[in-house]
Amino acid sequence: MRCKKCGATAAIHMRQHKLALCEMHYVDWFQAQTERFIGKYRMFAREERVLIAVSGGKDSLALWDVLLALGYEADGLYIDLGINGGLDYSKQSLARIEGFLAGREGGSLHVVDIAGVYGATVPEAARLTRRGRAKPCAVCGLVKRHVMNRVARDGGYDVLATGHNLDDEAAVLFGNTLNWQLGYLARQAPVLPASADGLARKVKPFFRFYERETAAYALVRGIDYLYEECPFSVGATSIRHKMTLNLMETDSPGLKLQFYLGFLRAKEAGALAGMAEARPVMEPCERCGQPTTAGVVCAFCRLWEARRSGDER
């Protein structure tokens, strides 16, 4: 395989695009594609300030790398969830992010240590809730959403970006479609506009890249990222869905991309318009002020109140 641009030995071949590229031209292509997606889906403008949720994995570090290379003002947010899992997972993640930053100019990092701020790690807090007892994933998602939104708002950022790639998004869409989760389908999008009631705009600039494409970019750029998945993700439905989609992709190159883009087109055509009504009403939480569908006190604040009353027992 030869690079389509220069004829040198190709470093990556993307079957779904019928495109092979050498390392140098792959980096150019990947950055230009990201710029194109940011514009095409109106994610953010040149002068807007971007907060990237970074985990220490390939996707979020690659996203930070690309946005800085493209000249955006992009800072990072690392949420230390206090996950150990026998490999000091959260500490290792932070070390990768610090290593990434050490080698470059521009971009500062916010670190929120959940145990330090709220008095317990996410696995500890999850043990108190019924749905968190087996796995802390639901509680973890709740905590991350709240903290990302708070830091974006308090820091005056225009937009919150995450590194979700096509494999992530297609797996979520696949799960929501298998269950016809209309409320979730209505809200799944590469851009969620800021809401009047206080939710930051959320964007996913990598949503059209395959996971192997973001991994290849991180590799070529020499980004030292954490390979391990979160230890709690073992057996997750989303991982099963990714495997199923990968099996289908092998038979039909481009299937994942067509599936996701077809969904966006169907939505845009108004074909799924009835779903919007499934969207629940949001009210500000009495404690933290963030919008919630859960009544007067949001699930995040209730979590920590339950935790405190548990401590008192």
Add this chain to the structure above:
Amino acid sequence: MRCKKCGATAAIHMRQHKLALCEMHYVDWFQAQTERFIGKYRMFAREERVLIAVSGGKDSLALWDVLLALGYEADGLYIDLGINGGLDYSKQSLARIEGFLAGREGGSLHVVDIAGVYGATVPEAARLTRRGRAKPCAVCGLVKRHVMNRVARDGGYDVLATGHNLDDEAAVLFGNTLNWQLGYLARQAPVLPASADGLARKVKPFFRFYERETAAYALVRGIDYLYEECPFSVGATSIRHKMTLNLMETDSPGLKLQFYLGFLRAKEAGALAGMAEARPVMEPCERCGQPTTAGVVCAFCRLWEARRSGDER
């Protein structure tokens, strides 16, 4: 495993229903379920005349068996497509249907021999069209839809029934969803009402049964059906989708049923309402009078006209 009704050794265990039954109670359950689906989805009434499209396979013969057992007036339609495939497929199919009929009272059979009536078998006719050259499946579907509709109308039947099971329907839904085929999604349903412009009402009384359930019913009832799939079905996308769904079903018993019923619920809730607009306008064909979206002459009539002009060359 013991039968839930009588404690005898179970013949089948349906994980998704958490139900095990002996042979006798399985037959009772299967027939009662069919009756329930016919009523619940308003497929047809006691006094209506049903035409069943029979292929000689397990599903359509089981359906005929059940409808006769339940006391419905149900006749069969066999369309001889002239498929050989090295095993005299169409002849073998008809032999199974005649064997089925020999052993029972009630129910008569219409046979339409495509080569006899239209001058060529389906594989022969398909060779003339571009889309039929590799595989005659598209042409075959076109021919079957036309003939089923014609015989239902000419014979004064109230409703046309097919033996499609859940595995069939879920695989079609899966394919249509992966591609977000809105027009097809709008039309996929266990009951398609008769249209003012001349399409017969179509129903699928077995759409909630797993394939292994219809196979078990045919086995227990001693129905001698044709095991072989159509020789042209090798490598069909629908077969790949069935395999994918079966892999997922193994991990999550009931997944296929939930997927399909969730789709019906979403449609009923109006969530997919925008899709209806994707439905094309139908006009009667100038030649045969059946409604068509293809202009003045329907695809079925054009097929045979192309065939005739091919003969003249």
